[in-house]
Amino acid sequence: MSSTTSHSDNITMAGGGLYSLATIGAKHVIDAATPMVTGAIDAMDLGALDRFTVSDMGCADGGTSLEMVRTAIGKVRGRTQIPINVVYADQTGNDYNALCQTVYGHTPFTTWLGEHSDTFPFMSGTSFYNQVVADGALNLGFSATAMHWLSEKPCDISDHVQAVGAKGAEREAFVRQGAKDWETILLLRARELAPGGRLVLMNFGVDEEGRYLGNTDGINMFDRFNENWQQFLSDGVITEQEYKGMTLPQYYNSVEEFSAPFKDPSSPVSKAGLRLEHVETRVVRCPFAEDFKSHGDSAKFASEYIPTIRSWNQSIFAGALASSRPEQERAELIENYYGTYESQVRENPQGHAMDYVHCYMVIQKTA
Ligand SMILES: C[S@@+](CC[C@H](N)C(=O)[O-])C[C@H]1O[C@@H](n2cnc3c(N)ncnc32)[C@H](O)[C@@H]1O
Numbered sequence: 001m002s003s004t005t006s007h008s009d010n011i012t013m014a015g016g017g018l019y020s021l022a023t024i025g026a027k028h029v030i031d032a033a034t035p036m037v038t039g040a041i042d043a044m045d046l047g048a049l050d051r052f053t054v055s056d057m058g059c060a061d062g063g064t065s066l067e068m069v070r071t072a073i074g075k076v077r078g079r080t081q082i083p084i085n086v087v088y089a090d091q092t093g094n095d096y097n098a099l100c101q102t103v104y105g106h107t108p109f110t111t112w113l114g115e116h117s118d119t120f121p122f123m124s125g126t127s128f129y130n131q132v133v134a135d136g137a138l139n140l141g142f143s144a145t146a147m148h149w150l151s152e153k154p155c156d157i158s159d160h161v162q163a164v165g166a167k168g169a170e171r172e173a174f175v176r177q178g179a180k181d182w183e184t185i186l187l188l189r190a191r192e193l194a195p196g197g198r199l200v201l202m203n204f205g206v207d208e209e210g211r212y213l214g215n216t217d218g219i220n221m222f223d224r225f226n227e228n229w230q231q232f233l234s235d236g237v238i239t240e241q242e243y244k245g246m247t248l249p250q251y252y253n254s255v256e257e258f259s260a261p262f263k264d265p266s267s268p269v270s271k272a273g274l275r276l277e278h279v280e281t282r283v284v285r286c287p288f289a290e291d292f293k294s295h296g297d298s299a300k301f302a303s304e305y306i307p308t309i310r311s312w313n314q315s316i317f318a319g320a321l322a323s324s325r326p327e328q329e330r331a332e333l334i335e336n337y338y339g340t341y342e343s344q345v346r347e348n349p350q351g352h353a354m355d356y357v358h359c360y361m362v363i364q365k366t367a
Helices: 018-022 024-042 066-077 096-103 168-192 221-234 240-245 255-263 287-295 298-320 327-347
Strands: 052-057 084-089 119-124 138-144 193-206 274-284 356-365
Touching (some): 024 066, 024 138, 024 193, 024 274, 024 287, 024 356, 052 066, 066 084, 096 119, 138 168, 168 255, 193 255, 221 327, 240 298, 255 274, 255 356, 287 298
Parallel strands (some): 052 084, 052 138, 084 119, 138 193
Antiparallel strands (some): 193 356, 274 356
16 A cells, blocks of 8 residues: 555546535435435434424535425424524535535526525535534434545555555555445534434435446446546656556445445444434436437537536546646646546547446434
8 A cells, every 4th residue: 555645635627616516426315315305304303303404415506405405394394493504514525605605596407495485594614524413412413425434545556546446455444444434424413413403415326237327238437537647657747656646535335335334233323312214226327328229429428427527526536636746737737637538538438327226214313
């Protein structure tokens, strides 16, 4: 293993509201899970509560979850008139201006704010690796497509960019980090949740057939990231250190790994009162690859497909480049990287798709 690196500040989604515009697939994932949110609220006893608090952890610019929040608020309001707090939480580097614009209705998206009385948005820069709200203050904890980001990168991967391609000791280091971080996330939520509260989580994962994001039935997206980055290394465009530095601090748990803390009654998670009520995997097809099937225009497909990828990983590629390089040179190199990828998709579009593979979970905090 080449080096140990602390958690990257480079994990930022595209700002200025671009994230939600480029990432309609992530909204599809949340929309598909909204019945789980309403089911979780239905299962709660709201009678004794003096307020209801929902969190959206890893909310980015808030656009993809607006409809889900609207539905959740409507569901609670249909049963009780207590105040409803909505806590949007992400990392400090998130674009909170874009988040405020979304929630306060200054974008093309239709906000939920103002539709019901006594509903209050809050924006928090607290990571889900820390406690976001006070002990017992949370009724519904929600998170979509965010908890695959690790609290730290356990090592650089010597010949790939993501743990899905890691081998041997490097892979083991990611497996261990994934388990440790999952337990940390759950124990913090166990503190936050009120008895009877629920977590509804949609996390990227590896499904029962070994599928994961961008690796369903066509070209493996992560292998392609890696091949193109390796080509930059072979061509002398980047250095060995820059190649290795592009290790995504992510881990995709399998269903078994997600479920493990709940299966052992003596685990800290079980002892903290968390119970797994529901777990399933789903594949949500890449909307751009699906559209391509009907319009058949490979240039249009490539021009839509690459931005959705850039929206979540450009900051990591850029962060791997030596800070000694002039900023302009770094920007050009990154343009070149995605330009190469875009021309590959344009010239040979078959098999490219960023299909989403998620593990959907509903977790209850018992009394
Ligand atoms: C792919 S986006 C998902 C956004 C939105 N939840 C959705 O489903 O469309 C991942 C988000 O997770 C956030 N994130 C990553 N690590 C985080 C952490 N430790 N705590 C809170 N948010 C985090 C990123 O900043 C980013 O906004």
